[in-house]
Every structure is written in structure tokens, then in C-alpha cells.
Amino acid sequence: MANHVDSTKRLVAYFSMEIALENAMPTYSGGLGVLAGDTIRAAADLRLPMVAVSLLYRKGYFTQRLAEDGTQTEEPVEWRVEDFMVEEQARASVPIENRRVEIRCWRYPVKGVRSFEVPVYFLDADLPSNAEFDRNLTGTLYGGDSYYRLCQEVLLGIGGVRILRALGYNDLTRYHMNEGHAALLALELLGEEAQKAGRTSIRGADIEKVRSKCVFTTHTPVPAGHDRFPMEYLTRVFPKQTEFLDLKDASSVDLLKRVLQAEQNFPGLEEAARRGASLNMTQLALSLSTYVNGVAKQHGETSRQMFPEVPIEAITNGVHAGTWTCPAFQQLFDRYIPSWRADNYSLRGALGLPAEEVWAAHLIAKHELLEVVRTKTGLKFDPEIFTIGFARRATGYKRADLILADLDRLRQIAKNAGPFQIIYAGKAHPNDGGGKDIIRRIFHAKKALRKTVPIVFLDDYNLEVGGKITSGVDLWLNTPQFPLEASGTSGMKAALNGVPSLSILDGWWVEGHIEGVTGWSIGEPRRAGGGNVPTDSQEEAEALYSKLEGVILPLYYNERSRFLEVMQHAIAINGSFFNTQRMVQQYTTDAYLR
Secondary structure, eight states, X not given: OBOOOOOSOOOEEEEESOOOOOTTOOOOOSHHHHHHHHHHHHHHHTTOOEEEEEEOOTTOSOEEXXXXXXXXXXXXXXXXXXXXXXXXXXXXXXXXXXXXXXXXXXXXXXXXXXXXXXXXXXEEOOOTTSOHHHHGGGTOTTOSOHHHHHHHHHIIIIIHHHHHHHTTOOOOOEEEEESGGGTTHHHHHHXXXXXXXXXXXXXXXXXXXXHTTEEEEOOOSSGGGSOEEEHHHHHHHOTTOTTOBOTTSHHHHHHHHHHTTOSSOOSSHHHHHHTTOEEEHHXXXXXXXXXXXESSHHHHHHHHHHOTTSOOEEOOOOBOHHHHSOHHHHHHHHHHOTTTTTOGGGGGGGXXXXXXXXXXXXXXXXXXXXXXXXXXXXXXXXXXSXXXXXXXXXXXXXXXXXXXXXXXXXXXXXHHTOOEEEEEEOOOOTTOHHHHHHHHHHHHHHHHHTTTSOEEEESSOOHHHHHHHHHHOSEEEEOOOTTOOSOOOXXXXXXXXXXXXXXXXXXXXXXXXXXXXXXXXXXXXXXXXXXXXXXXXXXXXXXXXXXXXXXXHHHHHHOHHHXXXXXXXXXXXXXXXXXXXXXXXXXXXXXXXX
């Protein structure tokens, strides 16, 4: 057990329900966690005085197993926390119901290119002093029922601020909530402000002070991504806090009404519970933040339509270049663009790389991916054949099976334009029946197409598998239902490795797409809420097929030098911009230094 004293004064506290730092540490489920890990790495590279907070998950998200027909089952992940992190002596406690839940934390240092460290603290309630229910709160990521989730968010938001204080972080000027899961941190900060003023209830002055410290990033237009909890849960968790807000103070009444999305002037939380109100974590974060942003320009527009009462900016996501560039391309960049790790902008020099060396690096990455396919499935894919990659969380709006809409058409394309093969990966949330059905449909198509279009689905999608697919395929496919893709970052990882995208014009691709230069679009540009006709999946599948058959496959097989130009533009234009280094610099100027 360490008593680590951080000598660097930290100004920014970054809170995220999940953070992906190492493949063998199951502290993440997907995109949100991967983005958080990449953000922290970039902060370390840029020597930004940040500290990060998340929960520890002793059972992880889950290990995915797939049956012959594609049926997914889940198993807990076995891992030893001590192998990766150091336990701190600091302790804090949070109230849940009428109990004090004790929490400790484990430190994981993230080191940047210039050896600057950003400490990440993982909160852990698995202590002998806690009741069994409370010990399990740091058990499973996105597990349990809605009440379990609320209790986890109490640990993250309230417990996170308290553990930072116990560790000696008292000079923080910004609290960045990466999605609404951490929104309760604002209530803890409100309590601190009232306490400083010698009061037990919250007033308008406290709200303004807290608002000036908080930053909120919203990540999804999908309703399921915005946590709502029945008010009865809140009064159950905090039975002594029902008169926390001073309801004679106009600002606190206004805050309560907004957070509960209620017209009535509730006299207290108990009355709100009786009237069936719910706590909206996104509204709480929106109401108590000085800066709010979506994660792509298009998503900022969508978010402003969802929450018209709040000014919402946009900072487009990125990926950590040093992490997501495969070894073969890392060596190539080290040779010709030596400053690329410390200054991602210099990747625009990729246009000057010798084309034959770009192709050689790509072939190494492709062989490594096909070796993963062979060891995981026993299937031998041909490296000469054009390979399409699709690896995302398996859920309805991401439409992993859009390319499989017409199997006869796929057979015809393979015969007329050139052979191709598809590599899939992705987990469905244990409760997402629709996502699990999609995986089964892919397995069904795989069987039907096996003689003409080889398809493989790699199980247990994780950081390592993701890195192999994004660097080893020839084309990155993305087919979300517009406008539900907030940003998407897989295509950015692909771009760093010279892999162009074929994608619906949604999320980041609206900004990254230059037709025939950085990749290709499926369908035409659209505007969120602009009186658009609903998505026509059949029409989009047809647009995908015609682009693949008429443009991409002929380019790959007949005009390899032109295909290589697209690969180099993907690195130079998209790789040099869609990275977390640029993203964190934007957060620093737009949000942290406000």
C-alpha cells in the first residue's frame, strides 16, 4: 500500500464511468472508455496537470463467448488488480441509504512522451467493513439493475470528489464529466460550497460557483445513453438529504425543476418522488456546467436540438496516435516523420512517404490481423484479397448487418468487381436482445456466403483485437443510422494506419470525408432535424454496393497506385487532425481555461 504524494499541482479532474488503459484491465466496455484512456494519454503527452477518476470493476465488463450459430454468452473476467495498480492509503466514505460505504482507491500512472505522468484513481468499495451489496458496487461495469447503477454513480461522483480531497487535491479548478454518469460530483461540490459558507442548504451563489468549475461532454443522441433514475431511488439512497436544496431560493428551485424536468414547484424531494418525477443525470450535468460540448460538429447540432435551453459547443473526438498506430507504421513514421509522437500535426507529411514503404507496412499489419483470424478461428484468409473491417459495439443503430442486406448482390459484386472478405468483431450488451440478434444474423450470412464471400466474426472484442482490425484491413466500413452516431472513433484509428473509410455521413466522417481522397461516403450529406425523410436502409445498402462495386474494388485491383494515394491522404488529412492531442488542446483552450 502506497502513500503517494503527487508533487504536481493538478488543475483538471477528469471523471469517467469507464477508462480503457490496458487490454488485460477490464475497466471499460467500449468507445466511451477507449476515448477516456486516449484523452488521458494525450493529457500526459501535453503535460496537462490532470488527474482522472473512475470505478474499479473486479468482474470487468464481460468475456464474450459465441456459439456456432452466433449466440452470445457472457462470463466474468478474471484479473488481479494488484498486478496493474498500487493501492493508496487514502480512504473516503459516502452515504448510501443509512450506511457509510467506505471506499479506497488504486493508482495507475499514465506516462506521456516526455515522461510527464497523469495519475488515474480507480475507486474500490470491496472492503471488509462494507455490507455485501456495497462491496459489489465495484463489481460489474454496466451490470445490475437501475438502483445498482445509481449507487455506482454515487460512488463515482460523490466518492470521487471525496477521495480526491483525501489524496490532497484541493486546488482543482475544473471538473470534467465525461458523460452524465459522474454528474453527482456537482452535488458534492455544492455541498462543499454551502459548508464553506456555514450553511446546510444550497443557494444560488453556490450554484454559480459550482457551475464555473464544471465541464460536461455529452456523447450520445440515443435515449438509452442518458441515465434517468426514479426520484424514489434518490430518496432511498439519501434519506437524510431531502431538504438539501434551499427551496426558498429561486436559483435552487429553478435548478430542481430543470433537473427533474418538472413544471411544478416541488416543495421537496419526497413530494417529487410521490409525483413520479425522475432524476435526469444529463440535465443535472447540463444545469451545473459552464461549458458543454458534443463530440463532433454534427453531434453538437443534434445535441442543441435535444437540449435547446443550453448553449452546446462541439469538440470533435480523436484517438491517441501513439497507441493506435500499429508497429509497422510506427517504425515508418519514426524513420520519415520523427516528431509525429510529440506533434501529431506533423503526420500531414505522410503525403511524402515512399508509396512502396506505405504498402509494405500495410501488408505487415494485414498479415498480423490474418494470423489473429487463424489462431482465433482456424480460418485461413488470403492476404491478396480485399478485406473489409467492421468492429463496433453490436447494437441496432450501428447496423453491422447493413452490408448483408442482399446476399445475391454480394455474390455478384465478388464475381464482377473482384473478391473480398469481411472481418467482424463486437460485443452486444448482455441485455441488448436486438444487438445479439444482429450477431446471429451475421453468422447466418457467413454460412450462406462461405463459398463466395468469406466472413469471420472474432469473439471477445477488446483493445488488442480492435488495434489489429483497424490497422490490418483494406477498408473500414461504418453504417450507423443517421443521426445516431455521435462521433465514432474506429475509423480514425484506421486512418492512422492508412486504412480509408466507407461510411454513412454521420459523426466524425462528415468532417473527415473528402470523396475519393480520404475515403468514400455511403449516400448523400444530411442535416439532423432538417425535415429529412426517415433513413431508408435499402437505399443505403444499394449506395454501399454501388460504391464498392463501381469505385473501390476496381481501384484496389486495377489502380493500386491511386488506392495508395487515398491511403496516404487518410493518414495526412485524417490522422494528423482526428487525434486526442488536438482534441485535448481544444478542451484546454475552450473549456479548461475559460
